[in-house]
Amino acid sequence: MDLTVAEENYLKAIYHLSDGGKKSVSTNDIAAEINTKPASVSDMLRKLGEKEVIEYRKYYGLQITETGKRYALQTIRKHRLWEVFLVEKLNFAWDEVHEVAEQLEHIQSPLLIQRLDAYLNFPKFDPHGDPIPDEFGDVRSRPRVQLNEMDVDQTGQIVAVKDSSAAFLRYLDKVGAYIGARIKVLDKVEFDGSLEILVDQKKTLFMSKDVASNILVLQS
Amino acid sequence: MDLTVAEENYLKAIYHLSDGGKKSVSTNDIAAEINTKPASVSDMLRKLGEKEVIEYRKYYGLQITETGKRYALQTIRKHRLWEVFLVEKLNFAWDEVHEVAEQLEHIQSPLLIQRLDAYLNFPKFDPHGDPIPDEFGDVRSRPRVQLNEMDVDQTGQIVAVKDSSAAFLRYLDKVGAYIGARIKVLDKVEFDGSLEILVDQKKTLFMSKDVASNILVLQS
DNA sequence: TTTCAAATTTAGGTTTGGCTAAAAATAAAT
DNA sequence: ATTTATTTTTAGCCAAACCTAAATTTGAAA
Numbered sequence: 016m017d018l019t020v021a022e023e024n025y026l027k028a029i030y031h032l033s034d035g036g037k038k039s040v041s042t043n044d045i046a047a048e049i050n051t052k053p054a055s056v057s058d059m060l061r062k063l064g065e066k067e068v069i070e071y072r073k074y075y076g077l078q079i080t081e082t083g084k085r086y087a088l089q090t091i092r093k094h095r096l097w098e099v100f101l102v103e104k105l106n107f108a109w110d111e112v113h114e115v116a117e118q119l120e121h122i123q124s125p126l127l128i129q130r131l132d133a134y135l136n137f138p139k140f141d142p143h144g145d146p147i148p149d150e151f152g153d154v155r156s157r158p159r160v161q162l163n164e165m166d167v168d169q170t171g172q173i174v175a176v177k178d179s180s181a182a183f184l185r186y187l188d189k190v191g192a193y194i195g196a197r198i199k200v201l202d203k204v205e206f207d208g209s210l211e212i213l214v215d216q217k218k219t220l221f222m223s224k225d226v227a228s229n230i231l232v233l234q235s
Numbered sequence: 236m237d238l239t240v241a242e243e244n245y246l247k248a249i250y251h252l253s254d255g256g257k258k259s260v261s262t263n264d265i266a267a268e269i270n271t272k273p274a275s276v277s278d279m280l281r282k283l284g285e286k287e288v289i290e291y292r293k294y295y296g297l298q299i300t301e302t303g304k305r306y307a308l309q310t311i312r313k314h315r316l317w318e319v320f321l322v323e324k325l326n327f328a329w330d331e332v333h334e335v336a337e338q339l340e341h342i343q344s345p346l347l348i349q350r351l352d353a354y355l356n357f358p359k360f361d362p363h364g365d366p367i368p369d370e371f372g373d374v375r376s377r378p379r380v381q382l383n384e385m386d387v388d389q390t391g392q393i394v395a396v397k398d399s400s401a402a403f404l405r406y407l408d409k410v411g412a413y414i415g416a417r418i419k420v421l422d423k424v425e426f427d428g429s430l431e432i433l434v435d436q437k438k439t440l441f442m443s444k445d446v447a448s449n450i451l452v453l454q455s
Numbered sequence: 456t457t458t459c460a461a462a463t464t465t466a467g468g469t470t471t472g473g474c475t476a477a478a479a480a481t482a483a484a485t
Numbered sequence: 486a487t488t489t490a491t492t493t494t495t496a497g498c499c500a501a502a503c504c505t506a507a508a509t510t511t512g513a514a515a
Contacts, residue, residue, distance in 0.1 A: 277494050
């Protein structure tokens with residue numbers, strides 16, 4: 016199911032006002048937060064209830080559902096990643112980023128966000144110091160493994176290198192592997208531990224165990 | 236006046252179909268291009284006519300106005316800059332960028348586009364080889380001057396450096412000047428040609444004529 | 456417990472951007 | 486020149502997301 020831009024904004028507001036689903040939120044509070052009239056909020060709450068991203072009982076208030084939280088966190092994640100981008104790459108001041116990020120957060124493209132995340136080096140906090148949820152909507156960071164320790168058919172994303180010498184990075188670049196690349200282990204040679212890897216579902220490449228042991232992968 | 240997303244898309248389609256305002260375009264062609272019904276197109280053409288971005292005579296066809304062209308080129312500029320970003324920075328393949336750029340092109344923020352342009356080093360072509368219009372909507376590239384040759388009160392944007400040694404770039408970074416910064420000459424010392432510069436309407440900084448002569452500015 | 460003020464919802468209206476079906480204008484063919 | 490086919494426009498509807506004004510519900514105070 017897909018949410019409209021307005022629905023995303025409501026969910027985000029509800030998530031924030033309820034402090035992540037803890038506190039209860041009033042129609043008036045939501046109206047104030049997103050600058051609309053309470054009547055419009057009532058209308059939207061009914062719709063959000065039908066889509067089951069909140070549990071809504073007229074006059075009695077609402078509760079954000081697990082599904083709803085996922086959507087809200089996804090939007091927050093995108094917002095904060097864009098903020099990092101604007102500040103670190105485009106030299107925006109920390110206080111100039113909000114309204115632009117407010118627009119950028121609604122761009123639909125999971126690939127874009129994955130790549131942006133990688134490009135920014137998987138930041139954990141935005142320029143205001145707020146934590147950036149991971150792609151599953153939580154802050155728990157999953158373990159990274161060395162590429163040479165993965166098994167055939169396992170997939171993941173290159174997130175870091177152990178040896179960050181220019182020579183090694185140039186080599187990775189040349190063969191088409193880079194921070195953020197999605198990879199899959201196609202084959203593993205028992206004899207010397209060398210690997211055949213599929214990069215971004217397109218290129219295949221071979222690498223020695225030595226090289227693989229310098230590549231850190233976030234498994235998926 | 237501000238255009239809606241739909242209006243921007245229509246204008247872009249009209250601009251493309253008319254080959255920049257040369258050929259005439261039919262209602263049916265537009266409908267086919269943007270995947271709507273001719274009836275919806277008629278409706279929109281009336282609105283675009285009222286907003287004077289096209290000249291529209293029922294049944295007789297339409298002509299994009301100069302204002303309309305400006306808007307169309309602005310959207311095309313944004314689209315192509317984002318394509319460069321996606322390919323060069325986020326490792327998108329040249330054929331994966333279109334639909335994402337189609338969304339990104341509607342983000343409203345002149346500052347964002349200025350900074351993005353600078354960040355990408357003022358590319359003249361997108362990954363498909365199509366030219367990127369400048370911020371005034373044309374391809375004519377304006378002359379760059381050395382910062383030391385500018386007069387007091389003149390403004391512009393840093394677009395390049397002559398000496399691109401790491402040391403010089405580090406220096407620029409340290410003092411808060413960078414490719415893409417908007418600057419204004421506040422004062423010029425006759426005696427030695429040194430300058431006082433306002434960067435991004437915030438920081439002021441002093442620099443020798445020697446340093447200034449290595450900074451290229453696009454005047455505005 | 457009844458009353459009343461605040462919060463919330465409903466009813467009905469607007470704009471934007473679509474749609475279908477029907478009408479009107481233009482262009483092509485006999 | 487008249488009929489026919491094509492293109493384009495109008496008329497009338499729909500959904501999303503807002504609005505105002507009028508009900509309704511809740512809960513706090515008398």
